[in-house]
Amino acid sequence: MARTERSVAREVIAFAVATFVVLLAVGIVGVLVLRRVGNTEAIREAKRLTEVAALGVVQPRLDDGILRGEGDVDSQLRIDTVVNGAVVRDPVVRVKIWDPSGSDGRIVYASTPELVGSSYPLDPGQLEALRIHEAVAEASDPSLPQNASERDLGSLLNVSIPITTKGGHELLFEASIRSDSVTANARRLWISFLPVLAIALLALAGLQVPLAYRVARRVRRSQEDRERFLQRAIDSSDLERRRIAADLHDGSVQQLAGVSMSLAATADSLDQRDPTASHALRDAAAATRRSVRSLRSAVMGIYPPDLQRAGLRAGLTDLAAPLAEDGVRTDVNVPADLILPPEIETLLFRASREAIRNIATHAHAHHVQLEVSSHGGRVALEVVDDGVGFTPLQRDDARANGHLGLKLLGDLARDVGGQLRIDSRPGGGTVVRLEVPLP
Numbered sequence: 232m233a234r235t236e237r238s239v240a241r242e243v244i245a246f247a248v249a250t251f252v253v254l255l256a257v258g259i260v261g262v263l264v265l266r267r268v269g270n271t272e273a274i275r276e277a278k279r280l281t282e283v284a285a286l287g288v289v290q291p292r293l294d295d296g297i298l299r300g301e302g303d304v305d306s307q308l309r310i311d312t313v314v315n316g317a318v319v320r321d322p323v324v325r326v327k328i329w330d331p332s333g334s335d336g337r338i339v340y341a342s343t344p345e346l347v348g349s350s351y352p353l354d355p356g357q358l359e360a361l362r363i364h365e366a367v368a369e370a371s372d373p374s375l376p377q378n379a380s381e382r383d384l385g386s387l388l389n390v391s392i393p394i395t396t397k398g399g400h401e402l403l404f405e406a407s408i409r410s411d412s413v414t415a416n417a418r419r420l421w422i423s424f425l426p427v428l429a430i431a432l433l434a435l436a437g438l439q440v441p442l443a444y445r446v447a448r449r450v451r452r453s454q455e456d457r458e459r460f461l462q463r464a465i466d467s468s469d470l471e472r473r474r475i476a477a478d479l480h481d482g483s484v485q486q487l488a489g490v491s492m493s494l495a496a497t498a499d500s501l502d503q504r505d506p507t508a509s510h511a512l513r514d515a516a517a518a519t520r521r522s523v524r525s526l527r528s529a530v531m532g533i534y535p536p537d538l539q540r541a542g543l544r545a546g547l548t549d550l551a552a553p554l555a556e557d558g559v560r561t562d563v564n565v566p567a568d569l570i571l572p573p574e575i576e577t578l579l580f581r582a583s584r585e586a587i588r589n590i591a592t593h594a595h596a597h598h599v600q601l602e603v604s605s606h607g608g609r610v611a612l613e614v615v616d617d618g619v620g621f622t623p624l625q626r627d628d629a630r631a632n633g634h635l636g637l638k639l640l641g642d643l644a645r646d647v648g649g650q651l652r653i654d655s656r657p658g659g660g661t662v663v664r665l666e667v668p669l670p
């Protein structure tokens with residue numbers, strides 16, 4: 232259960248981190264969108280302000296006298312009074328009125344009087360305003376001579392809108408507005424939306440994490456159920472194999488071993504009296520021993536010994552038993568107090584099985600010694616026989632023909648950081664030595 236909680240917690244944390252990253256990305260995009268909306272809204276506000284000043288305040292007082300510029304002092308004064316009294320106040324810092332009818336635009340009124348009468352090319356924003364008959368905003372370019380007097384006022388936004396004199400002459404009204412007031416407006420707007428965005432995102436995360444927790448728990452539970460069923464299936468097949476192995480071992484194997492012994496004994500007692508019968512009985516005893524041997528290896532195949540329970544010594548003794556039955560003297564030495572990790576015991580068992588199988592098949596040995604020892608954080612298995620031995624060439628030939636017993640053993644040893652050494656010479660027996668480090 233603790234394992235479930237831990238793995239569920241891990242999955243939920245991973246999910247929460249992923250959610251956080253996604254929400255952060257959504258949040259950043261949201262803030263950018265809000266800023267954009269705020270900017271657009273603030274510019275619209277600046278245009279509205281200009282519209283009210285141009286159409287509501289200045290236009291009703293605009294007669295054609297203004298077209299004469301400084302030449303009509305009255306008109307100038309009238310507009311100047313209303314502009315200074317009601318229009319040029321924060322954030323509007325400058326006002327100009329242009330006559331766009333010539334090839335260049337001519338300033339017919341300006342809140343900075345030096346500019347009145349001068350002509351400059353109209354910029355794209357102004358031309359656009361004339362074309363669409365609506366307010367157009369653009370950043371003021373301080374490098375242009377008509378904007379020279381505004382250089383020390385910081386960055387400005389110029390909003391232009393067409394207006395008409397009482398005589399029907401079209402002019403262009405231009406208000407210069409402080410950009411920082413526009414951006415401050417924009418910031419105020421998007422910041423006022425920020426808490427709504429944050430609360431929405433947090434609520435989303437707050438809803439999703441418990442949901443993820445529930446799903447992860449359910450998935451983990453069903454995984455555990457599956458593992459449990461699988462384990463049960465393995466256990467029951469294991470039980471079945473153990474029963475078959477026990478039946479064979481305690482029944483047929485013991486009976487046949489008894490039969491072979493009594494056949495051999497009867498053959499001995501008939502030796503003098505009836506040599507033919509004695510010979511036949513000896514053959515029968517040998518055949519029975521062979522059957523016992525193959526039954527024993529079958530038992531070992533069906534159910535390899537539970538090394539954990541029976542111990543490595545018992546496992547190796549069982550392995551060597553068929554050799555002993557064949558008349559080979561076998562010594563098995565495993566220190567009684569040796570405790571090894573299960574995977575190392577299994578490896579030593581497999582190595583011994585291959586070495587003993589090789590002895591039985593190839594060695595014609597009289598004496599076999601199995602020894603397990605451990606020191607310096609390493610454990611060693613040595614299987615020594617006094618059989619016919621072999622040359623490296625024989626071994627290579629066997630390998631080329633698909634006989635891989637020793638090769639596989641070497642690979643297994645290397646996998647756990649150990650090594651397998653084989654010393655053999657024709658007529659001089661064989662030593663198989665496996666050494667592995669203890670974890």
Ligand SMILES: Nc1ncnc2c1ncn2[C@@H]1O[C@H](COP(=O)(O)OP(=O)(O)OP(=O)(O)O)[C@@H](O)[C@H]1O
Binds near residue numbers: 616618619620625629
């Ligand atoms: N104890 C031994 N005494 C004599 N010859 C041996 C011994 N062990 C191995 N050999 C020789 O080395 C060869 C290679 O052994 P290895 O275990 O790799 O293959 P195998 O026993 O022939 O076949 P497999 O193990 O694949 O069933 C054998 O064919 C045999 O000639």
Ligand SMILES: [Mg+2]
Binds near residue numbers: 588637
């Ligand atoms: Mg072999």
